[in-house]
Amino acid sequence: MTDRATDHMKGPILQRRGQVDEGGSTTDQRLLDSRGPTDWVHTDPWRVLRIQAEFVEGFGALAELGPAIAVFGSARTPADHPHYAVAEEAGRKLAQAGFAVITGGGPGTMEGANKGASEVGGVSVGLGIELPFESGLNQWVDRGINFRYFFARKTMFVKYSQGFIVLPGGLGTLDELFEALTLVQTRKVTSFPIVLIGTSYWEGLLGWLRDTALADGKINADDLDMMVLTDDVDEAVALMVAAREHRFPSPAPERPE
Numbered sequence: 001m002t003d004r005a006t007d008h009m010k011g012p013i014l015q016r017r018g019q020v021d022e023g024g025s026t027t028d029q030r031l032l033d034s035r036g037p038t039d040w041v042h043t044d045p046w047r048v049l050r051i052q053a054e055f056v057e058g059f060g061a062l063a064e065l066g067p068a069i070a071v072f073g074s075a076r077t078p079a080d081h082p083h084y085a086v087a088e089e090a091g092r093k094l095a096q097a098g099f100a101v102i103t104g105g106g107p108g109t110m111e112g113a114n115k116g117a118s119e120v121g122g123v124s125v126g127l128g129i130e131l132p133f134e135s136g137l138n139q140w141v142d143r144g145i146n147f148r149y150f151f152a153r154k155t156m157f158v159k160y161s162q163g164f165i166v167l168p169g170g171l172g173t174l175d176e177l178f179e180a181l182t183l184v185q186t187r188k189v190t191s192f193p194i195v196l197i198g199t200s201y202w203e204g205l206l207g208w209l210r211d212t213a214l215a216d217g218k219i220n221a222d223d224l225d226m227m228v229l230t231d232d233v234d235e236a237v238a239l240m241v242a243a244r245e246h247r248f249p250s251p252a253p254e255r256p257e
């Protein structure tokens with residue numbers, strides 16, 4: 001026979017006799033008690049939970065997006081700049097080809113691509129990032145998530161896009177481009193087309209990769225083949241469509257009897 005009066009519960013754990021550890025309060029009481037130190041909210045173990053929450057939110061919001069292409073480019077491109085028009089054309093044509101368009105959700109080229117996709121009824125996604133000079137999600141983002149952590153946001157771009165289109169941009173764009181190149185080079189992602197739009201803008205960088213990095217043995221010749229350089233948005237979209245068909249071949253048409 002057990003004496004229920006001496007049973008001691010610590011959460012779901014039953015303690016009796018010498019195992020009883022006198023806590024003095026229940027877990028619920030401690031949860032509901034707001035007194036006590038609060039500095040733990042600024043500690044790394046707590047941040048880990050926030051990081052985890054970003055992944056959970058991101059996966060939840062994007063898991064059923066369908067085929068998507070990420071479009072990157074400068075946050076500083078004004079709406080009357082030709083690069084903005086190219087971004088808009090890319091967003092529109094990707095949406096018309098059945099792709100969701102994912103951008104960083106910010107201004108400039110990102111806004112152009114979101115606008116192009118949204119205006120034709122496509123799925124226009126923005127993965128925003130908390131920055132000291134906050135600009136918020138642009139008005140053409142129809143499904144948006146705001147991230148605190150760059151690395152969680154970057155995972156979403158790669159996990160939920162089937163390819164990258166990269167328009168002229170600065171350090172942020174270069175970071176996104178080189179991350180994709182590294183993931184393809186190291187085969188962390190496969191069948192992942194990377195198209196740079198803007199031959200005159202990107203030629204210098206590609207020239208440096210060929211004449212310095214390749215010449216010095218720091219990359220292989222076929223590393224350069226990971227990127228296609230063009231000024232033609234139709235070509236960029238066609239490469240994305242071809243990669244999608246390679247990834248998900250459409251069923252062969254039935255032969256007539």
Ligand SMILES: C/C(=C\CNc1ncnc2c1ncn2[C@@H]1O[C@H](COP(=O)(O)O)[C@@H](O)[C@H]1O)CO
Pocket residue numbers: 071072073074075076103104105106107110127128129131133135168169170171172173174176
């Ligand atoms: C600079 C200004 C706002 C910045 N706001 C951004 N919002 C969302 N994403 C951004 C922002 N800035 C950079 N990014 C990411 O990097 C790429 C663009 O960076 P770049 O240095 O301009 O090339 C872009 O693809 C985003 O993912 C106010 O004008």
